Amino acid sequence: AQPAAPAPISAPLRDLEIGQLNFLHTTDTHGWLAGHLQEPSFSADWGDYISFASRMREKIEEQGRDLLVIDTGDRVEGNGLYDSSKPKGIYLSEILRHQHIDVITSGNHELYQHNTSEAEFLTTVPNFRASYLASNIDIYHPVTSELVPLAPRYRKFTTKNQGIRIVAFGFLFNFNGNYNNTVVQPVEETIKQAWFQEAIQMTDVDLFLIAGHVPAHSSEYRAIYREIRKFRWSTPIQFFGGHEHIRDYAQYDSKAVALASGRFMETIGFMSIDGLSTSKQPDTSSNPVFKRRYIDNNLFSFYHHTGLDHDSFPTEKGRNVSRLITDARRALRLDTVHGCSPRNLWMSRVPYPHADSIYSWLAKEVLPDSLKDENRGSVPAVAILNTGGIRFDVFKGPFFQDTAFIISPFSNKFRYVKNVPYEKVQLIIEVLNKQKKVLGAPREDVASLDSLAPPEKLSHSSGALSEQESMAAVYGVASHQVPLISRRDDDSIIPGYTTKDDAGTDGDDTIHFPVSYYEVPNVFQALLSADESSPPETVDLVYIEFVEPYLALAAKFARLDADIPKESEEYMPSMGMTELIIDWVQKHWKCE
Numbered sequence: 048a049q050p051a052a053p054a055p056i057s058a059p060l061r062d063l064e065i066g067q068l069n070f071l072h073t074t075d076t077h078g079w080l081a082g083h084l085q086e087p088s089f090s091a092d093w094g095d096y097i098s099f100a101s102r103m104r105e106k107i108e109e110q111g112r113d114l115l116v117i118d119t120g121d122r123v124e125g126n127g128l129y130d131s132s133k134p135k136g137i138y139l140s141e142i143l144r145h146q147h148i149d150v151i152t153s154g155n156h157e158l159y160q161h162n163t164s165e166a167e168f169l170t171t172v173p174n175f176r177a178s179y180l181a182s183n184i185d186i187y188h189p190v191t192s193e194l195v196p197l198a199p200r201y202r203k204f205t206t207k208n209q210g211i212r213i214v215a216f217g218f219l220f221n222f223n224g225n226y227n228n229t230v231v232q233p234v235e236e237t238i239k240q241a242w243f244q245e246a247i248q249m250t251d252v253d254l255f256l257i258a259g260h261v262p263a264h265s266s267e268y269r270a271i272y273r274e275i276r277k278f279r280w281s282t283p284i285q286f287f288g289g290h291e292h293i294r295d296y297a298q299y300d301s302k303a304v305a306l307a308s309g310r311f312m313e314t315i316g317f318m319s320i321d322g323l324s325t326s327k328q329p330d331t332s333s334n335p336v337f338k339r340r341y342i343d344n345n346l347f348s349f350y351h352h353t354g355l356d357h358d359s360f361p362t363e364k365g366r367n368v369s370r371l372i373t374d375a376r377r378a379l380r381l382d383t384v385h386g387c388s389p390r391n392l393w394m395s396r397v398p399y400p401h402a403d404s405i406y407s408w409l410a411k412e413v414l415p416d417s418l419k420d421e422n423r424g425s426v427p428a429v430a431i432l433n434t435g436g437i438r439f440d441v442f443k444g445p446f447f448q449d450t451a452f453i454i455s456p457f458s459n460k461f462r463y464v465k466n467v468p469y470e471k472v473q474l475i476i477e478v479l480n481k482q483k484k485v486l487g488a489p490r491e492d493v494a495s496l497d498s499l500a501p502p503e504k505l506s507h508s509s510g511a512l513s514e515q516e517s518m519a520a521v522y523g524v525a526s527h528q529v530p531l532i533s534r535r536d537d538d539s540i541i542p543g544y545t546t547k548d549d550a551g552t553d554g555d556d557t558i559h560f561p562v563s564y565y566e567v568p569n570v571f572q573a574l575l576s577a578d579e580s581s582p583p584e585t586v587d588l589v590y591i592e593f594v595e596p597y598l599a600l601a602a603k604f605a606r607l608d609a610d611i612p613k614e615s616e617e618y619m620p621s622m623g624m625t626e627l628i629i630d631w632v633q634k635h636w637k638c639e
């Protein structure tokens with residue numbers, strides 16, 4: 048773990064059930080390779096994970112069984128370790144590559160920017176060679192400009208000890224917010240292609256392995272499942288997914304399941320399968336048994352599951368990688384303290400608006416104080432920001448350089464349109480928050496207004512949680528994420544994930560009591576340079592650039608006669624959201 052990481056807190060644990068074939072799974076790590084330095088439950092780093100995978104492999108292989116390691120993308124954007132270097136990501140790929148990964152795929156965040164997908168193509172794909180799969184992503188080659196697959200479409204391999212014959216794929220959900228140097232083919236089209244048809248109709252396959260940056264419960268995975276079942280009605284299928292940042296498990300039939308393993312290095316997903324046919328014992332009538340576990344990413348859990356301790360657990364490679372992370376964090380000055388937060392500020396543990404909501408803090412304090420374009424003098428303005436642009440909570444106490452990138456990693460700029468009636472702005476906000484879809488939207492990604500909000504909200508609208516569970520979540524019953532820990536006086540149980548999935552309520556390795564979850568709107572607004580007692584007649588409509596396509600459609604819906612992409616200009620060009628927050632904290636949150 049990192050020198051500054053808090054020690055994990057002991058808690059009651061459920062064991063892992065080792066099978067014939069076992070998996071460790073990460074997804075949506077978003078640069079959190081140092082682990083969580085303010086949360087004991089998630090305080091292990093990528094070096095510890097390397098030791099964990101290696102020790103688990105030793106334990107499993109001693110029994111003649113197999114272990115595969117999977118990562119399903121969104122490794123970038125979301126933490127100072129990735130976002131604060133110039134250029135972004137110069138330390139991350141070197142740290143990542145030391146983990147042995149058997150199947151690795153791309154997420155949407157690897158494709159938002161031109162240079163991110165090129166770095167993927169030129170560095171991460173070669174680093175992981177045959178393990179990187181891209182079944183539905185192409186890239187314009189940086190040198191030849193030819194459209195080529197980002198990585199191989201699929202891979203057939205046989206496991207080392209058991210001889211399990213696997214055909215593996217690597218998918219991305221139907222994403223179209225990518226920069227124009229990549230092409231993401233819709234999953235439903237990809238599965239009609241000859242290469243996919245040939246791959247799923249191969250004989251001598253004991254398991255189809257679908258890794259992807261795709262929610263466990265999703266139309267994309269259902270389409271793949273149906274296509275495979277048309278030809279292979281009884282071959283076991285193991286899906287690994289992500290994107291919604293939740294722990295989730297879907298049972299498609301008795302031989303086909305999907306696991307999603309959370310976000311931000313909070314969770315190491317574990318799966319085991321028993322009863323598979325193998326090259327040594329081909330038996331098509333096998334009845335596999337699937338077991339899943341969501342491991343809290345901390346050393347207490349790792350020691351328990353490996354049966355090792357402080358001295359026997361770490362591997363040399365793991366220790367070296369932890370050191371690499373420490374060095375990178377030092378070079379990036381991520382421990383620099385800009386101020387001290389007087390209270391916790393939550394994304395979804397309190398409703399919005401609320402005195403302890405991070406969005407209320409931004410809307411009422413940070414933006415009115417700091418978002419000002421000198422060229423606009425005292426013209427009143429309303430700023431519209433998507434809640435999904437804010438990625439994490441702020442904890443009471445030191446506000447580090449890293450904290451700024453953790454809560455606001457994206458390099459989105461502000462833009463504005465002049466002279467917009469205040470009433471129209473309010474109508475636009477209502478459309479963005481209340482309408483499920485903007486009517487007549489020309490592009491699928493733009494149509495889904497849920498993409499403006501944090502990804503966890505998607506699981507509520509996509510049905511990963513039942514309506515009842517979703518309501519329970521909104522009313523603060525279901526758990527979602529864990530803030531700074533305080534033990535309940537009466538017992539050893541600490542707050543944390545209490546996941547409910549298709550297999551029940553026993554998935555989490557650590558037994559927790561739940562924390563509350565409230566749904567947030569898609570966008571929130573801040574009134575700038577205005578007398579709050581009476582609303583202005585017209586305002587500058589300021590917005591964070593990620594919302595532009597959605598805003599343009601909502602504006603049409605609200606009958607605002609303006610072509611927003613064409614008529615808008617940069618607002619306060621010198622500052623992005625991250626710098627603005629740092630600046631505000633330095634001025635307002637002195638440490639005592």
Ligand SMILES: Nc1ccn([C@@H]2O[C@H](COP(=O)(O)O)[C@@H](O)[C@H]2O)c(=O)n1
Pocket residue numbers: 121155156159290291433434435436437457458459497498499500501502593
């Ligand atoms: N430049 C960006 C990129 C993304 N967002 C927000 O993040 C969401 C996607 O994140 P996932 O981890 O779910 O893939 C996206 O829908 C936006 O809400 C952003 O604000 N700016």
